[in-house]
Amino acid sequence: MASPIESAWQYLTSNFSEFQLATVVTFLLHESVFFLSGLPSLYFERFGLFSKYKIQKKSNTPSYQDRCVWRLIKYHVCVNLPLMTASYPAFKFMGLRSSLPLPPWSEVVSQVLFYFILEDFVFYWGHRALHTKWLYKHVHSVHHEYATPFGLTSEYAHPAEILFLGFATIVGPALTGPHLFTLWLWMALRVLETVECHSGYHFPWSPSNFLPLYGGSDFHDYHHRVLYTKSGNYSSTFTYMDWIFGTDKGYRKMKALEEVGEMDAKNL
Numbered sequence: 505m506a507s508p509i510e511s512a513w514q515y516l517t518s519n520f521s522e523f524q525l526a527t528v529v530t531f532l533l534h535e536s537v538f539f540l541s542g543l544p545s546l547y548f549e550r551f552g553l554f555s556k557y558k559i560q561k562k563s564n565t566p567s568y569q570d571r572c573v574w575r576l577i578k579y580h581v582c583v584n585l586p587l588m589t590a591s592y593p594a595f596k597f598m599g600l601r602s603s604l605p606l607p608p609w610s611e612v613v614s615q616v617l618f619y620f621i622l623e624d625f626v627f628y629w630g631h632r633a634l635h636t637k638w639l640y641k642h643v644h645s646v647h648h649e650y651a652t653p654f655g656l657t658s659e660y661a662h663p664a665e666i667l668f669l670g671f672a673t674i675v676g677p678a679l680t681g682p683h684l685f686t687l688w689l690w691m692a693l694r695v696l697e698t699v700e701c702h703s704g705y706h707f708p709w710s711p712s713n714f715l716p717l718y719g720g721s722d723f724h725d726y727h728h729r730v731l732y733t734k735s736g737n738y739s740s741t742f743t744y745m746d747w748i749f750g751t752d753k754g755y756r757k758m759k760a761l762e763e764v765g766e767m768d769a770k771n772l
């Protein structure tokens with residue numbers, strides 16, 4: 505008997521062509537996951553909710569938040585959608601498939617894990633390059649306009665950077681020739697992860713409290729609030745690349761000082 509996921513997949517593949525699924529439906533899925541996961545932290549900041557867990561004392565004004573949202577919609581429609589449409593033949597060439605049966609979970613999970621590790625590696629070096637003087641000034645400074653990030657700022661970047669990030673995201677799927685289901689799951693998880701990293705809030709239930717090697721909001725928030733030549737913390741998902749290459753020294757020092765401060769406060 506078909507599982508609910510297989511039935512839903514059957515419905516999709518019999519009502520839409522693979523081209524429609526890989527382009528327009530992928531775009532709509534991305535928009536839904538991105539805005540639904542990103543809007544809560546925007547409203548938390550706007551209405552001062554959960555301020556106890558807000559990482560920075562500073563807040564963005566509502567008009568500065570709205571500016572980000574409108575530019576994102578413009579970039580998504582004018583850059584992301586054409587890019588998804590134009591890259592369909594390339595994906596097809598790489599072995600993209602959408603027919604039933606769905607791949608086994610062992611394949612889906614191992615591929616998605618591989619994509620996260622590879623993306624983090626490519627992102628780390630690309631992001632380090634973006635922090636050199638010329639590239640920072642002309643490209644990456646756009647992403648850093650928001651020194652106090654909120655979830656939706658995760659995708660706020662220069663179009664050239666969107667292309668670069670797009671490459672880091674698809675290099676894993678390109679190497680393995682995935683099923684569209686795996687590709688969608690990867691995209692959704694990557695969006696949720698980057699939105700969480702930019703949320704500006706560190707909750708007791710934040711995933712970095714439970715997942716070893718996962719950076720999360722506290723790790724990436726530091727990257728946004730410190731001067732671009734000194735910030736470090738270049739990885740997108742994990743913490744080990746910055747640890748191996750010594751680009752998390754400033755962050756580790758700050759954490760150590762925070763711990764000493766907390767201990768002193770307890771001993772008073």
Ligand SMILES: [Zn+2]
Binds near residue numbers: 631635644648727
């Ligand atoms: Zn940066």
Ligand SMILES: [Zn+2]
Binds near residue numbers: 658728
């Ligand atoms: Zn960022």
